Amino acid sequence: MTPAEIAPKDRLIVPLDLPSVDAAEAMVARLGDSVTFYKIGYQLAYAGGLPLITKLAGSGKKVFADLKMHDIGNTVARGTESVARLGATFLTVHAYPQTMKAAVEGRGTSGLKILAVTVLTSYNDDDLHAAGYRFGVSELVEARAQQAQVLGIDGLVSSPEEVGALRKIVGHQMSLVTPGIRPAGAPTGDQKRIMTPGRAIAAGADYLVVGRPILEAADPRAAADAIQAEIAQALG
Numbered sequence: 001m002t003p004a005e006i007a008p009k010d011r012l013i014v015p016l017d018l019p020s021v022d023a024a025e026a027m028v029a030r031l032g033d034s035v036t037f038y039k040i041g042y043q044l045a046y047a048g049g050l051p052l053i054t055k056l057a058g059s060g061k062k063v064f065a066d067l068k069m070h071d072i073g074n075t076v077a078r079g080t081e082s083v084a085r086l087g088a089t090f091l092t093v094h095a096y097p098q099t100m101k102a103a104v105e106g107r108g109t110s111g112l113k114i115l116a117v118t119v120l121t122s123y124n125d126d127d128l129h130a131a132g133y134r135f136g137v138s139e140l141v142e143a144r145a146q147q148a149q150v151l152g153i154d155g156l157v158s159s160p161e162e163v164g165a166l167r168k169i170v171g172h173q174m175s176l177v178t179p180g181i182r183p184a185g186a187p188t189g190d191q192k193r194i195m196t197p198g199r200a201i202a203a204g205a206d207y208l209v210v211g212r213p214i215l216e217a218a219d220p221r222a223a224a225d226a227i228q229a230e231i232a233q234a235l236g
């Protein structure tokens with residue numbers, strides 16, 4: 001699917017960052033048809049949430065398995081094979097060459113799309129230097145995007161701040177998925193590289209991941225609807 005073919009409503013991905021499957025299912029019911037795409041990450045996956053991938057996919061929702069794999073190649077490849085059987089649309093791995101190569105091998109012809117996490121949106125240049133990297137964020141994101149493209153990765157996770165530069169590198173062959181989204185005035189929390197939904201779409205992001213501004217809202221459905229409206233407006 002080319003970016004232009006993605007329906008505006010399917011561009012919002014809501015992470016089910018909740019403590020139990022019951023809480024996640026209650027949130028999905030509350031959001032109703034406002035949200036078509038969900039993400040399952042560490043909190044819910046480690047609380048028995050992996051079968052929910054299959055259940056949500058069976059009910060017509062798309063599901064992003066945000067498991068951020070990083071291990072020796074054989075383990076990543078075999079783990080990816082297992083995730084492919086769950087029915088997820090996307091799976092994340094960290095953007096290390098061995099890891100990306102193994103995930104591409106593991107997904108085989110399953111249809112599972114592999115996204116490489118370039119640099120976490122909670123990191124800035126100082127955080128990278130503290131972790132021992134000699135590159136700043138933009139250099140490292142761009143270098144990893146080039147490696148991901150060569151290795152046959154399907155998409156990239158980055159902050160919306162890097163989307164313009166990434167499009168120039170990868171064109172429209174790869175999906176650009178951006179967490180670090182905050183509606184104007186929303187608390188940033190631990191995110192350091194952020195943008196509003198409208199600006200992220202205008203910058204060229206294909207998918208926006210928006211968690212706490214929806215999950216912690218007094219009315220999550222109204223919060224999701226407002227973000228959907230901002231996305232639609234930015235798409236024109």
Ligand SMILES: O=c1ccn([C@@H]2O[C@H](COP(=O)(O)O)[C@@H](O)[C@H]2O)c(=O)[nH]1
Nearest residue numbers: 015041119120121179180209210211212
């Ligand atoms: O670089 C990354 C990669 C993944 N995430 C995930 O996205 C959501 C963001 O949640 P918010 O509540 O909107 O901050 C969360 O599940 C992260 O694990 C990311 O934020 N940055």
